[in-house]
Amino acid sequence: MKRTFLGEFEEVVLLVVAACTEDAYGVIIWEQLQEQTGRSITISAVHATLYRLEEKGYLSSQMGGATAERGGRRKRFFTVTALGSRALLEIQEMRQRLWQAIPQGKLQLIGQ
Amino acid sequence: MSTNNKPTSQPPRVADRLLNWLVAPHLREDLLGDLHEVYARQLQEVGPGPARRFYWRQTLTYLRPSIIKRKPTDQHPADYPLPFLLSPAMIRNYVKIAWRNLTHAKSFSLINGFGLTLGLACALLIFVVVSHETSYDLHHKNADRIYRVETVNMGNSEAHAGTYTEMTAVLRNEVPEIDRVAPVYRTSGQSIAVPQEGKFFKEPVAFADNDLFKLLDYEWVSGDANTALTRPNQVVLTESHAQKLFGTMDVLGKTVLLGDDHNLSVTGVLKDHPATTNFPFDVLVSLPTLKRISPDYDTHGWGGFGDNYQVYTLLRQGIRPEQLANRFRAIQVKYQQDPETIKNQHFELNPLSQLHYGYNFSGRQANQKLLTILSLIGAFVLLIACINFINLTTAKALRRAKEVGIRKAVGSTRLTLIYQFITEAGLLTFIATLLALLLARTMLPAAANMMGLPLKTRDLFSWPVGTFVTLLFIMTTLLAGTYPAFRLSGMSPIWALKNNKLPRVAGSITFRQSLVVVQFTVSMILISSTLFINRQLSLFKNADLGFNKNAVITVGLPNNDPGKLQTLRSQLIGSPQIKDVSFSFNSPSAESNWMQGIQYRKSTQPVEIRTQMKMVDAHFLTTYGIQLIAGEAFREGDTLPKLIANEVFLKRMGIDKPEKAIGQLVYFGDSQESAPIIGVVKTFHVNSLHQGIDPTLLQVVPKHYYQAGIRLAAENASAETLNATIATIESIWKATFPNKVFSYEFLDETLARAYHNETRTAQLIETATLVAILIACLGLFGLATFSAESRTKEIGVRKVLGASVASIVGLLSGDFLKPVLAAILIAAPIAWYGISEWLKTFEYKINVEWWVFGLAGLLAVGIALLTVSFQSIRAALMNPVKSLRTE
Numbered sequence: 001m002k003r004t005f006l007g008e009f010e011e012v013v014l015l016v017v018a019a020c021t022e023d024a025y026g027v028i029i030w031e032q033l034q035e036q037t038g039r040s041i042t043i044s045a046v047h048a049t050l051y052r053l054e055e056k057g058y059l060s061s062q063m064g065g066a067t068a069e070r071g072g073r074r075k076r077f078f079t080v081t082a083l084g085s086r087a088l089l090e091i092q093e094m095r096q097r098l099w100q101a102i103p104q105g106k107l108q109l110i111g112q
Numbered sequence: 113m114s115t116n117n118k119p120t121s122q123p124p125r126v127a128d129r130l131l132n133w134l135v136a137p138h139l140r141e142d143l144l145g146d147l148h149e150v151y152a153r154q155l156q157e158v159g160p161g162p163a164r165r166f167y168w169r170q171t172l173t174y175l176r177p178s179i180i181k182r183k184p185t186d187q188h189p190a191d192y193p194l195p196f197l198l199s200p201a202m203i204r205n206y207v208k209i210a211w212r213n214l215t216h217a218k219s220f221s222l223i224n225g226f227g228l229t230l231g232l233a234c235a236l237l238i239f240v241v242v243s244h245e246t247s248y249d250l251h252h253k254n255a256d257r258i259y260r261v262e263t264v265n266m267g268n269s270e271a272h273a274g275t276y277t278e279m280t281a282v283l284r285n286e287v288p289e290i291d292r293v294a295p296v297y298r299t300s301g302q303s304i305a306v307p308q309e310g311k312f313f314k315e316p317v318a319f320a321d322n323d324l325f326k327l328l329d330y331e332w333v334s335g336d337a338n339t340a341l342t343r344p345n346q347v348v349l350t351e352s353h354a355q356k357l358f359g360t361m362d363v364l365g366k367t368v369l370l371g372d373d374h375n376l377s378v379t380g381v382l383k384d385h386p387a388t389t390n391f392p393f394d395v396l397v398s399l400p401t402l403k404r405i406s407p408d409y410d411t412h413g414w415g416g417f418g419d420n421y422q423v424y425t426l427l428r429q430g431i432r433p434e435q436l437a438n439r440f441r442a443i444q445v446k447y448q449q450d451p452e453t454i455k456n457q458h459f460e461l462n463p464l465s466q467l468h469y470g471y472n473f474s475g476r477q478a479n480q481k482l483l484t485i486l487s488l489i490g491a492f493v494l495l496i497a498c499i500n501f502i503n504l505t506t507a508k509a510l511r512r513a514k515e516v517g518i519r520k521a522v523g524s525t526r527l528t529l530i531y532q533f534i535t536e537a538g539l540l541t542f543i544a545t546l547l548a549l550l551l552a553r554t555m556l557p558a559a560a561n562m563m564g565l566p567l568k569t570r571d572l573f574s575w576p577v578g579t580f581v582t583l584l585f586i587m588t589t590l591l592a593g594t595y596p597a598f599r600l601s602g603m604s605p606i607w608a609l610k611n612n613k614l615p616r617v618a619g620s621i622t623f624r625q626s627l628v629v630v631q632f633t634v635s636m637i638l639i640s641s642t643l644f645i646n647r648q649l650s651l652f653k654n655a656d657l658g659f660n661k662n663a664v665i666t667v668g669l670p671n672n673d674p675g676k677l678q679t680l681r682s683q684l685i686g687s688p689q690i691k692d693v694s695f696s697f698n699s700p701s702a703e704s705n706w707m708q709g710i711q712y713r714k715s716t717q718p719v720e721i722r723t724q725m726k727m728v729d730a731h732f733l734t735t736y737g738i739q740l741i742a743g744e745a746f747r748e749g750d751t752l753p754k755l756i757a758n759e760v761f762l763k764r765m766g767i768d769k770p771e772k773a774i775g776q777l778v779y780f781g782d783s784q785e786s787a788p789i790i791g792v793v794k795t796f797h798v799n800s801l802h803q804g805i806d807p808t809l810l811q812v813v814p815k816h817y818y819q820a821g822i823r824l825a826a827e828n829a830s831a832e833t834l835n836a837t838i839a840t841i842e843s844i845w846k847a848t849f850p851n852k853v854f855s856y857e858f859l860d861e862t863l864a865r866a867y868h869n870e871t872r873t874a875q876l877i878e879t880a881t882l883v884a885i886l887i888a889c890l891g892l893f894g895l896a897t898f899s900a901e902s903r904t905k906e907i908g909v910r911k912v913l914g915a916s917v918a919s920i921v922g923l924l925s926g927d928f929l930k931p932v933l934a935a936i937l938i939a940a941p942i943a944w945y946g947i948s949e950w951l952k953t954f955e956y957k958i959n960v961e962w963w964v965f966g967l968a969g970l971l972a973v974g975i976a977l978l979t980v981s982f983q984s985i986r987a988a989l990m991n992p993v994k995s996l997r998t999e
Binding site: 025026027030042043044045047048051052063066067069070071073074075076 | 122139141142143144145146147148149150152169170173174176178179
């Protein structure tokens with residue numbers, strides 16, 4: 001199977017989209033990201049990542065829900081695709097394996 | 113939409129513009145939407161200033177490749193790639209929609225297509241005629257080096273086609289710049305026979321030598337071009353004539369009888385010449401034979417020349433005819449005996465390509481002026497037809513503004529619309545072109561007949577015509593299709609859906625009106641010309657000629673042996689159907705005449721009278737019904753020379769009373785020969801009515817009898833009696849002149865031929881009038897449609913307010929009368945000038961009367977009203993509810 005690598009930021013964005021309880025679109029995702037990571041992120045970075053993820057096939061999108069404050073422009077709602085879910089699961093699995101492979105006490109040492 | 117006065121309620125416009133420019137189109141919408149949403153929140157939370165700054169900061173971070181990169185293959189629905197608009201499916205769709213539109217408005221398509229068909233057919237026929245007339249002898253290999261030696265007398269604007277017979281030898285011996293010299297002498301109507309086959313014909317014969325075959329391109333079926341016309345008594349025939357004379361192609365060595373006693377042996381057979389040649393020779397006899405047939409003919413003469421002897425030259429490569437002017441001058445000085453002639457005459461070389469515009473052997477001359485006028489008419493008719501077509505199509509397209517709007521709203525691009533409109537125009541033009549070809553094919557024989565051209569259907573389906581038609585098709589389609597296409601497709605869908613008035617209506621109305629003025633001006637000129645020409649023709653037909661032209665049959669006399677003529681006459685008179693017979697040089701009025709100077713020497717200074725001599729017999733006056741007003745007629749058996757004069761001659765003599773002329777002596781030229789006048793006839797027309805009446809003398813001269821005039825007993829005989837009479841005449845004639853070709857003519861028909869040109873012009877003008885009127889009507893119809901269309905609402909309002917149908921029809925029609933009246937005012941003086949110029953060529957002519965212009969004007973107005981009333985009545989009858997409801 002062809003493996004696609006997900007960058008850290010990409011992974012977080014993907015997770016945020018997956019975790020979103022309402023319809024996920026640019027602004028929501030951006031706010032959630034800032035909230036969850038506590039970092040200040042530019043919208044452009046979020047947009048670029050979302051588009052890249054869509055391009056890679058982890059996300060799909062459809063347009064809808066125009067509002068007046070957006071100047072009548074539609075939102076782009078993102079949903080995680082099957083490929084995206086699998087990628088997230090694989091990463092989680094891999095991390096799980098790695099977590100379990102850490103010898104007892106080592107983490108505390110490093111942690112100090 | 114409410115506009116907020118605070119500019120800060122919207123994000124910075126410059127930033128937006130930058131983003132719009134920066135961000136790939138497929139990402140723009142949601143990206144900008146997100147930014148605006150964020151801005152709106154920031155505005156609430158932190159106020160306008162920081163929000164704007166934040167917006168700017170965010171904007172600048174979009175300067176990254178993944179955002180800027182354009183993606184042509186992106187799946188965004190609004191930016192689907194433009195499909196290939198000329199794919200078969202689309203073309204099928206265009207044609208289908210076009211066809212539906214055409215069939216939806218049948219009458220409109222019919223009228224519109226008909227106008228175009230008419231215009232195209234006209235242009236096509238004119239093209240065929242002009243290309244035929246301009247293609248004479250262009251097929252010869254050396255065409256650009258062949259010239260005819262022409263003789264020009266000073267004071268005569270036209271050169272004579274012929275030259276001196278000695279010229280051939282002189283040019284061959286003394287002018288090195290000339291490669292080849294080919295003389296041609298042509299006679300009209302020689303008797304050609306193959307007695308053993310029982311075939312007798314009267315055919316034009318050309319005398320030439322082998323140089324002709326090397327000058328022009330000939331294809332030989334059999335025989336040798338180098339020896340075919342070298343010795344006397346040789347003849348070369350064309351295929352069709354070999355067939356005609358012998359019934360076979362295998363004729364080499366066979367014998368043809370020329371005249372009464374010259375046996376010619378066939379030395380070659382040529383392929384038939386094309387129709388477009390000035391050398392339509394079917395029987396070519398070797399030049400040395402000429403001397404044997406007419407021993408009197410001076411084949412080395414330098415005294416006089418005729419148009420039937422022409423000399424053709426092939427100039428050496430690179431030599432211009434102007435370079436030979438001095439050569440010809442020297443030849444004239446060296447050989448011409450008469451010093452007056454040397455001074456007043458010179459020779460010119462006329463290129464082969466120009467021969468068809470002057471006297472030539474083809475029997476037809478093209479008129480360059482007529483061809484130019486014809487081409488102009490063709491172009492004009494085509495242009496007007498095209499403009500009408502565009503006008504009507506545009507007027508029609510107005511109704512389709514809504515369709516265009518909807519098409520645009522559901523996603524049609526401008527290009528699609530343009531293709532659609534062009535397909536529609538193209539389809540109609542295509543059908544019109546096909547119909548035009550059909551129409552041209554049907555009309556070709558009539559047109560060929562009218563122009564006197566040997567045109568065949570084949571000429572219509574040739575390469576140049578094909579190219580011409582294709583070009584016309586493409587041009588008309590583009591002209592007629594692009595205007596509505598660009599005009600309507602350029603409108604925004606909102607305009608098209610809301611409104612259906614084209615802007616600048618006033619301007620285009622003026623344009624249309626001026627077009628109608630032009631069209632009706634032309635129609636008016638043509639209508640009045642037709643009226644005048646027909647009046648003039650009926651004047652020709654019904655004029656009192658001073659003799660009775662009805663029920664007279666003329667037959668030629670191959671020989672005027674008095675004994676034979678005596679028997680012929682007595683036998684003819686014996687028939688009960690024949691009233692009288694007269695032998696003479698020609699008819700009372702004829703094309704070719706014998707002119708002679710006559711002197712009347714009563715006073716000290718002799719009066720010189722240029723007189724037309726009529727060589728007649730004693731029965732001339734009774735046969736033709738010419739009235740004798742003084743003196744006596746000729747009597748049978750008169751031997752002494754006696755003359756009968758007409759009134760014009762008397763007037764020139766200075767004698768006022770006919771009786772006083774009797775017994776007066778007149779002299780032939782300056783000789784001592786004289787004859788007395790024994791009678792005076794009432795003036796009769798000796799020429800066609802183009803010319804005045806010459807002073808005329810009648811004299812009995814038996815050796816100059818060339819024709820017999822036979823007056824029938826019954827004026828209005830039935831066809832059967834007539835045929836029986838002609839059969840009787842033929843059998844008597846054949847008995848007198850065995851082995852000769854009998855041909856007869858009716859005198860009235862012969863005379864009518866003198867007006868052939870005018871009849872032809874009349875036919876041409878009549879046709880042109882018909883076409884012009886039709887096209888003008890179409891133009892007016894288009895204008896009426898257009899105007900009724902754009903005034904629908906106005907008419908509705910008027911009707912609601914109580915206007916009657918009649919008043920609305922009057923209102924609409926009145927508008928159209930204005931351009932027509934303007935046209936009448938413009939046309940009348942032009943037509944008057946043209947007609948007066950044309951009439952100047954006739955001695956006997958009608959008066960240019962003003963009521964004719966009035967009649968023509970009334971006709972024009974009537975036709976215009978008829979055309980317009982259809983539209984205006986329809987518009988006036990329309991239910992106002994309908995027209996007002998459509999908002």
